Amino acid sequence: EVHLVASGGGSVQAGGSLRLSCFASVDIRSGYCLAWFRQLSGKPQEGIAAVESNGFKRYAVSLKDRVTISRHFARNDLELQIDNLQPEDTAKYYCAARIDRGGGCWLLDHQYTDWGQGTQVTVSS
Numbered sequence: 524e525v526h527l528v529a530s531g532g533g534s535v536q537a538g539g540s541l542r543l544s545c546f547a548s549v550d551i552r553s554g555y556c557l558a559w560f561r562q563l564s565g566k567p568q569e570g571i572a573a574v575e576s577n578g579f580k581r582y583a584v585s586l587k588d589r590v591t592i593s594r595h596f597a598r599n600d601l602e603l604q605i606d607n608l609q610p611e612d613t614a615k616y617y618c619a620a621r622i623d624r625g626g627g628c629w630l631l632d633h634q635y636t637d638w639g640q641g642t643q644v645t646v647s648s
Contacts, residue, residue: 524636525549525555526547527639528546528640529616532615532616532642533643534645535646536647540604540607541605541608542605543559543605543616543642545557545559546600547601552596555621556623557628558573559572559616559618561612561615563611568617570630570631571590572586576623581629603616615641615643615644616642617640618638620636
């Protein structure tokens with residue numbers, strides 16, 4: 524089981540940026556798919572970005588121009604940089620993990636076995 528702790532959310536004005544962090548209880552250098560999801564109020568969970576144990580990154584088409592996922596091995600931390608935030612980005616953001624068994628790390632929430640508690644992002648116009 525992977526224990527994940529997300530942080531970095533907050534309230535920002537439209538056009539601003541945030542960097543979300545997710546500390547993992549396991550060595551993130553290999554063996555795991557790591558991903559970020561978000562859930563807007565009243566809507567299904569949405570995949571944002573994922574990184575495979577080999578470093579390959581996959582992004583949601585609608586967000587790929589504004590987000591960057593990265594791993595910081597020294598801190599055992601998964602990050603998500605979000606730029607040009609808009610009110611429609613207001614959501615709770617979750618990090619997730621699962622064992623990487625090959626075949627790609629896709630943005631399918633049902634495939635992930637371990638979840639952080641989420642961090643709220645609120646964007647005002």
